[in-house]
Amino acid sequence: MDLSLGPDEEQIIDSARQFLTRMLPVSRLHGHAGPALSLSDVRLQAVEMGWLAIALPEELGGLGLGPIEEMLVFREIGRGLGPTAILPTMLAAHAAALAQSPLADKLAAGEVGCALAVPARGATDGDLTRVRLYDHEGATCALISGKDETLLIDIASLPLTFRPCLDKSVSMADADLSGAPILAKVPGKQIRRRGVLALAAMQLGTAEAVTAMIVDYAKVRTTFGKPIGAYQAVRHACADMEVRCMAARAQAIYAAIALRDELVDADLMLDAAFALALEAAVRNTDDNIQLHGGIGITMEHDAHLYMKRAQVLCHWFGSESSALDRIARASLATAASEAEHV
């Protein structure tokens, strides 16, 4: 039994954090400062970092690492408000390799990008006629990952209805994918599981980033002659933010190991990690704005960027409620089988 990170894991965290701070600083989202990278440049950088194929087996051109390393990288992307498009592109590279699609090499090399497709509100799992696309700009295909299978669909020549997204770093559109060519198909839910874990990790990173942001501010901002961090109204709210992060972090690590080892309760662990991470991100980005006071609602501040990111990511792999519903169903099933035993 060992849930602690080792030196290899710490190094993955460090290099991801350094890369994001140097190449893709949060200030880029205010439209100034820092080297501006195009979407294709970002993909190439991600390839350089090994992120797109981090968990692919070496014989398929990957780094041969696993869900833990993948989770750690996406946590840093969340923390630094990094490019969300890395997530669907990483999943697509994985799916294409498993399906032995010729697209695999292009995706892994960053030559093409992939959007994330999710059923539109009210559409059922597997219905391709009404689909919401995220990060379709610069993408030629879309990944749609249901509970039974994952599809890679060609969207290069598809009519899309552009939608303005709350998070300006994310592009968003509606589409009908039902007639579009299917490029690859992977049965089962292994790709979806990786997506859910990576998303939980991004939300965790978001929650951690804003906790650090308000704690730093509370040490320097003064009111009534004292730093605001000396007032219990602020201290206790910060403590609650930190505890939410700690719970979400420990559960994300646990779920990543459970996924790596294919444990029987991996889905339950993953749903719990997902629910806790979304809750932490939504509540902490909210508290961060509130505790900052007036400056927290201005466009020039970073606080709203994190709030918007957290809100947008809540729609990528289903809501927190959908994860809670799965946890309830699994727990009720266990209770039912135990009742039969007695």
Added chain:
Amino acid sequence: MELSYTPAEEAFRLKARAWLAENAPREPRPVDPYEAGKFDRAWQRRLFEGGFAGLSWPKEYGGAGLSLFEQVIWYEEVSRAHAPGLNSLSITVNHAGPTLIARGTEEQKAFHLPRILRGESVWCQGFSEPGAGSDLAALQTRGEIVGDEIVVTGQKMWTSYGHVADYQELLIRTDPGSKRHKGLTWIICDMKAPGIEVVPVPNMMGEHHVNMVFYDEVRIPIANVVGGVGNGWSVAMSTLSIERVMSFLGDQIELLEKCDRVFALARQTRLESGKLACEDDDIMRRLARIKAQALATRAMTLDNLSQLNKGGEAGAEGSVMKLFVTTATKELASIVSEILGPDFIEYGTDRTSNRWTYDFMWAWVLTISGGSSEIQREVIADRILELPRAR
């Protein structure tokens, strides 16, 4: 990074499981506070005979000398077997014993440790006072050094199991001019000494387990001082850090079991609307959130122990765990009240009339005793976030 246990640890699990199946008491713990004390002593005696007394204590002091993860496994098996906790022996085994091991003299250890392990002596804690609860350093109970004795006068409060205890970990002010953390002394007090009066403080559930203790010139041999006169604060804090890291382990592991019991309740309880509670999305989501928190509790516990196992120092993790587990337990109790509806308010004079309602009220004991949630948030703000201090 690894979630599996070693073959030796798995072998320990099987041994613990088999022993508990054979030896865990089948009858419920009595409600009567004195009978409950006898029940706890008998259970401790049986644990001792089975080699499961003093789980964390080193073998050289007669303990089980279990590793951190073996202790986790033990509590998992206790929860699975629905075996009793230590209850009135909890302070005794988890605080008094480890404090004596860390700070006691050879004579003190030789006399007390075997008695504790065998279930022959129950200890209570004499720290809090009417004017010193969350702010422990404000305590005023005086100890005057007269020859080779310390004469104690004052009052302690919230003394759990004081009515069945043989000894007390007593924290007193021995330097009359001292303030706050200085001038305190930690002393072993014989609860049968003349001048001690134990007065029950019944709780809102209708039961008695805490007491007020009055001291009227109680004479205690100076040889009973642990850690030296004037060093009481550091001795008391060594107990509290042990308390915070390990003594909530049982509660942490128990939360999953409690959560699953409520899922079972929801399957068979109808709401006012006529549908089953398990068909109500709102109730089920609230409950699922607690289940997620219970799983995270387990993950955080294993994470903390992984760090300690690698030689890390115990920090404020205990405060995080206490705050998280007790807050979740309280929310779980309020979900139960919603599921049960009018059945929730059917309550007689003690826990036997309605265990769910008893647990609902007990949840306040958890969020207040051993450092309230507000104090735990202060500790987290100070020690983890390093925010400026208000105090």
